Amino acid sequence: MPSMNWYHDDIFDNLGAFWTGSEVHVGNSKTEVVPAQTKFWSISGMASAYYVGSETQPETSWQASYTLINRTGNIFPDYTDSWSHKKASDGLRTDWNKVTNPVNWDNNTRGTAISQYINLYGNPKWDWSNYQIHHIQPRAYGGTNDISNLIPIPASQHSLITSWFNGY
Numbered sequence: 001m002p003s004m005n006w007y008h009d010d011i012f013d014n015l016g017a018f019w020t021g022s023e024v025h026v027g028n029s030k031t032e033v034v035p036a037q038t039k040f041w042s043i044s045g046m047a048s049a050y051y052v053g054s055e056t057q058p059e060t061s062w063q064a065s066y067t068l069i070n071r072t073g074n075i076f077p078d079y080t081d082s083w084s085h086k087k088a089s090d091g092l093r094t095d096w097n098k099v100t101n102p103v104n105w106d107n108n109t110r111g112t113a114i115s116q117y118i119n120l121y122g123n124p125k126w127d128w129s130n131y132q133i134h135h136i137q138p139r140a141y142g143g144t145n146d147i148s149n150l151i152p153i154p155a156s157q158h159s160l161i162t163s164w165f166n167g168y
């Protein structure tokens with residue numbers, strides 16, 4: 001049995017030494033989650049090691065999934081609008097910067113947004129007072145009032161997303 005620490009070429013560098021010595025045996029698999037070292041995405045990966053004959057290097061196969069996290073390591077509390085099927089994570093990026101002059105948002109712009117939503121997706125006949133209009137790219141980070149950047153979200157769910165952005 002060879003003893004080794006080894007690294008996958010690219011993203012799995014972030015996982016560090018994935019396999020060590022005695023862990024390397026047929027049928028073993030392993031999962032690691034790495035927060036906040038990968039520009040706000042955590043990676044969870046699984047690798048399988050297998051030997052062929054007397055090879056000294058095991059082969060691996062990799063599977064990875066990506067989870068959006070903020071700098072405090074919290075997973076984005078995604079929300080899907082059941083009427084438009086839009087998600088709060090649609091177009092969400094991890095490299096936005098704060099701007100000095102966010103666009104204005106008031107009852108007027110909110111009313112316009114609701115009208116545009118109904119024109120685009122049809123009328124869900126909601127009580128809109130139960131909904132807040134969330135900016136997918138927050139205004140503080142340069143987001144506009146364009147309907148493509150907006151999604152209606154119930155207040156309780158919206159506050160989870162607002163909190164997440166506090167750790168952005």
Ligand SMILES: [Zn+2]
Pocket residue numbers: 133134135158161162
């Ligand atoms: Zn919001």
